[in-house]
Amino acid sequence: MKRLRLGQKLWLSIGAAVVVTLAFSFGLLNYFYRTVYMKEVERTLIAEGTSLARDYRGGAVTEAYRRQIEWYDEKSTATILLIDNPRELSACFPFPVHYDALVSGRDRETLLAGKPVVKTGYEKRFGRRVMAVVVPLLDGKRLEGAIYLYLPLADVQEATKRAAAAFWPLAAIFAAALLVVGRRMVRQMTEPLQAMEQAAERMAEGRYKADIPVRSDDEIGRLAEAFNQMADAIAKEDERKREFLANVSHELRTPLSYMKGYSEALLAGLAKTKEEEKAYLRLIRRETERMERLVRDLLDLARLEGQSVPLERAPVAFAQVIEDVIATYEPIAAQKRIELACELDYDIIVNGDADRLEQVVRNLLDNAIRYTPEGGVVTVRLSRFSEAEGELVVQDTGKGIPKDQLPFLGQRFFRVDRARTRKEGGTGLGLAIVKQIVSLHDGAIWFDSDLGRGMTVFVRLPLVREEE
Numbered sequence: 001m002k003r004l005r006l007g008q009k010l011w012l013s014i015g016a017a018v019v020v021t022l023a024f025s026f027g028l029l030n031y032f033y034r035t036v037y038m039k040e041v042e043r044t045l046i047a048e049g050t051s052l053a054r055d056y057r058g059g060a061v062t063e064a065y066r067r068q069i070e071w072y073d074e075k076s077t078a079t080i081l082l083i084d085n086p087r088e089l090s091a092c093f094p095f096p097v098h099y100d101a102l103v104s105g106r107d108r109e110t111l112l113a114g115k116p117v118v119k120t121g122y123e124k125r126f127g128r129r130v131m132a133v134v135v136p137l138l139d140g141k142r143l144e145g146a147i148y149l150y151l152p153l154a155d156v157q158e159a160t161k162r163a164a165a166a167f168w169p170l171a172a173i174f175a176a177a178l179l180v181v182g183r184r185m186v187r188q189m190t191e192p193l194q195a196m197e198q199a200a201e202r203m204a205e206g207r208y209k210a211d212i213p214v215r216s217d218d219e220i221g222r223l224a225e226a227f228n229q230m231a232d233a234i235a236k237e238d239e240r241k242r243e244f245l246a247n248v249s250h251e252l253r254t255p256l257s258y259m260k261g262y263s264e265a266l267l268a269g270l271a272k273t274k275e276e277e278k279a280y281l282r283l284i285r286r287e288t289e290r291m292e293r294l295v296r297d298l299l300d301l302a303r304l305e306g307q308s309v310p311l312e313r314a315p316v317a318f319a320q321v322i323e324d325v326i327a328t329y330e331p332i333a334a335q336k337r338i339e340l341a342c343e344l345d346y347d348i349i350v351n352g353d354a355d356r357l358e359q360v361v362r363n364l365l366d367n368a369i370r371y372t373p374e375g376g377v378v379t380v381r382l383s384r385f386s387e388a389e390g391e392l393v394v395q396d397t398g399k400g401i402p403k404d405q406l407p408f409l410g411q412r413f414f415r416v417d418r419a420r421t422r423k424e425g426g427t428g429l430g431l432a433i434v435k436q437i438v439s440l441h442d443g444a445i446w447f448d449s450d451l452g453r454g455m456t457v458f459v460r461l462p463l464v465r466e467e468e
Helices: 006-053 063-075 086-092 105-112 156-204 219-267 274-306 318-335 354-370 403-408 418-424 430-440
Strands: 079-083 117-123 128-139 142-152 314-317 339-344 349-352 377-384 389-396 444-449 455-462
Touching: 006 063, 006 079, 006 117, 006 128, 006 142, 006 156, 063 079, 105 117, 105 128, 105 142, 156 219, 219 274, 314 318, 314 354, 318 339, 318 349, 318 354, 318 377, 318 389, 349 354, 349 455, 354 377, 354 389, 354 430, 354 455, 403 444, 430 444, 430 455
Parallel strands: 339 377
Antiparallel strands: 079 142, 117 128, 128 142, 314 349, 377 389, 389 455, 444 455
């Protein structure tokens, strides 16, 4: 059995609601006609009879009073009879009865109490039901006569047909308008859902473009907007994954090509002297170390991004950590004749993981020294930025990078000059690792640079609070 789609279900629901509403409305109209109309007829007859009975002054019914009743009968829509012998009353009722007298003992008691009697029955002459009202004429406790009023009731079925003649065209117009509005609402609800279904099928095939139309600000509109954002995020992540795999392949292929080429040269005896052999072996070793650093950084970055290695937070004397790292880089800086300057606030106590913070300083110093030319200066400053944060600044006098490239710093394998970076041994992952570590410490990092004026890196980290 074919399953109904959401749009079809909504259409069926709207159609059923329209049918039920119209049927209920017609039934309600018929009910009110039966009750309100008949009650109104009864009230009118009783009011007319009571008004006429007020003119009765007691004693025998006079000829003048009879003429008054006959005159009123000609003016009224109801038929009015004056009965001065209550025993004749049953012969005057224009419908058959199944007892000797129309007015039963209980009805006579009602009349004697001064209250009108209401009767309904079928009249063959009119082919419809009529309503009769008997209003007593009392002389003290004696029933001297009665005013008898009767009126044919409009055939309910006939009146219903007349009402239906006016009701159903209006109902059809209402239903058509409702269906038009309902169609628009159903389309507004289902089109984004259908588009999401189709987009999900495309995404399962690897096509992540969504562009679901957002036509409202309700739940459906917000769902479509969230779906578009999700699709964009997946597309970007897929693009990053492809770029990452391409970068890893390229980064591994380059050293492998060097190693393969020089090892084949050695095996083929192309090295003429021992010095050439050593030079080839040094190149193979350099590329091996580069591959080792690349794999180590990749694993480290994957662990940081997956948070598989939690931070071991503790109060850290950050100035001491920086001083120790600088000491290890002084020989490298001296070899390139780079001056290492530092301005450290030893009162700065950071709430963090000492090993990871040392990694941040190492990566930043490594980048600064690597890209600073001979005779340049690398400056490291640590100061209190606020009561809650400390700020680490690493500044170099290197070549710098264009400002439009700054937003890309910290992305995996991003390089401004790929050839230069490869020559100097960078993996393109150092700043990505730094950015991830700073983020895990609830800190912030940003960069300032321009071509020809070096690079400045700012890192802010939370300090240990006094209560801690």
